[in-house]
Amino acid sequence: MCSLPVPQEPLRRVVVTGGTHGNEMSGVYLARHWLRTPVDLQRPSFSALPMLANPAATAVCRRYIGHDLNRTFTNTFLISKATPDEPYEVTRARELNQLLGPKSSSQAFDFLLDLHNTTANMGTCFITKATDVFAIHLCHHLQLKNPKLPSRVLVYQLSQDETYSLDSVAKHGMTLELGPQAQGVLRADLFSQMRSLVASSLDFIELFNQGTAFPAFEMEVYRFLGCEDFPHTEDGDLAGMVHPQLQDRDFEPLRPGTPVFQMFSGEDVLYKGDSTVYPVFINEAAYYEKNIAFMKSEKLLVSIPALPGLTPVPTPLT
């Protein structure tokens, strides 16, 4: 797989987005707080821009109004011609692409950190592309800074797929996913944790901007493999639910033959895959409509190359 080039210059244009999903409250209220009080996002070499990504959905406390914004940053949507009846989020994605991109261009923001919550028991999860070496160094930095916090890295990109999430608009990016937290609820513990992880992320960018080099390392990552649907009745209704033995077991190994669903009739459904997988986003509220009971990942040990320090700009002779 190709790696994105590592930055050759300081990252000056950094954005922290909350409310990409309007009912994921940690990011919504952090973004609102920073819009009033931006001092937390200032560092000597840059200031991160706080942004509420989907203000219309946030105002009504829903994930989205017409289309999931975090699935809308494909070229198809971004270069489509505006129409009067398009979903709100298609218009908004185009606006955000103008403000923060254009995607894949040299004008794009240097880094985008997107803040999310899940109803799944995922703890702290960093989601990024396998090819974004800069972002993976950031994940590693956050793990080293928070040794007591169980945090995992989920790499989410199938080789042939076009990226579709908000963080793909910038040159480098990461999604921070904290759970479990119910939609529409703001928990003080997760709010503080997210605030502190954002601060450490900006500190990492500052270190890089100041010329710090980061050595190579090995890291455990979970790589997205595919999705598992719920059991359904013939007329398309749910026929069962996530098995109590699977509920809340995100990132734990799921072996073939283990119960995954409990039917309303009482019967257990066993996992039919032919190898052990690591489920994530188990029983996420927003994924019922996407027919996803959980996502499957594999656990890998990967070698990440060093992130070279920036070459100091020579001071002109006087």
Next chain:
Amino acid sequence: MCSLPVPQEPLRRVVVTGGTHGNEMSGVYLARHWLRTPVDLQRPSFSALPMLANPAATAVCRRYIGHDLNRTFTNTFLISKATPDEPYEVTRARELNQLLGPKSSSQAFDFLLDLHNTTANMGTCFITKATDVFAIHLCHHLQLKNPKLPSRVLVYQLSQDETYSLDSVAKHGMTLELGPQAQGVLRADLFSQMRSLVASSLDFIELFNQGTAFPAFEMEVYRFLGCEDFPHTEDGDLAGMVHPQLQDRDFEPLRPGTPVFQMFSGEDVLYKGDSTVYPVFINEAAYYEKNIAFMKSEKLLVSIPALPGLTPVPTPLT
């Protein structure tokens, strides 16, 4: 306070409602299951009718479409003249009142059991009127049948207030509230627990119908006192959140001077009441829009009179 008269005849017309709030999934999926497979709700002396109370909100997995259905069963709404632009739930409340009531009439259903979930850490909670001796005997029966299940009784009616909830349409009624469960999520553990509590409730009605008398007893109940709002900024936004020391502590004593909110600025806000209260519905997702951070209750020991057995109808001489 006046007591509702205890039933003098067997309860033949019993209804179990789910989806009064369309994103509280245990009741939604139990109701859907029973509509396909009603055998669970059959007893020798009666069959309970399963019903999806708010099908429109359930179809889009929202609490409500235009107005909270569980606040719509007041005389003002029920006797109002239909208008073309009234909220969906006002129309639906009138329909349900025709089907299951009319409220306060001799034609009303004998018992209505309404199934709910909360995002608060309330465990199993039975909500009923202090005056409904029949329903309180049912709560006591459920507690005796489930000694390992922490379950509490919340009596919710201020003396001057008109009742407004769906269960007030029937002659006797109870709301079953299970949590914590995120909106839009179906947890197998809570689903099974709700199913089993409904079965025990129907068994209790069957026992009563068969002539069983239930003795007087003393019981701990939590009586609703009032609501506590979140701290707000001058422009009406949230300025803080439920304090981590209060989060998940439903039904535990809250003493004056204890932290209740953590401001986004970092400062703690202490509880200013002049006596100990017992908070419930702490940080319930649906109550942000109602400006309720938690409800306050007092804990009381109450004496409940015996529920006399039905007088057997004399068998006609042949």
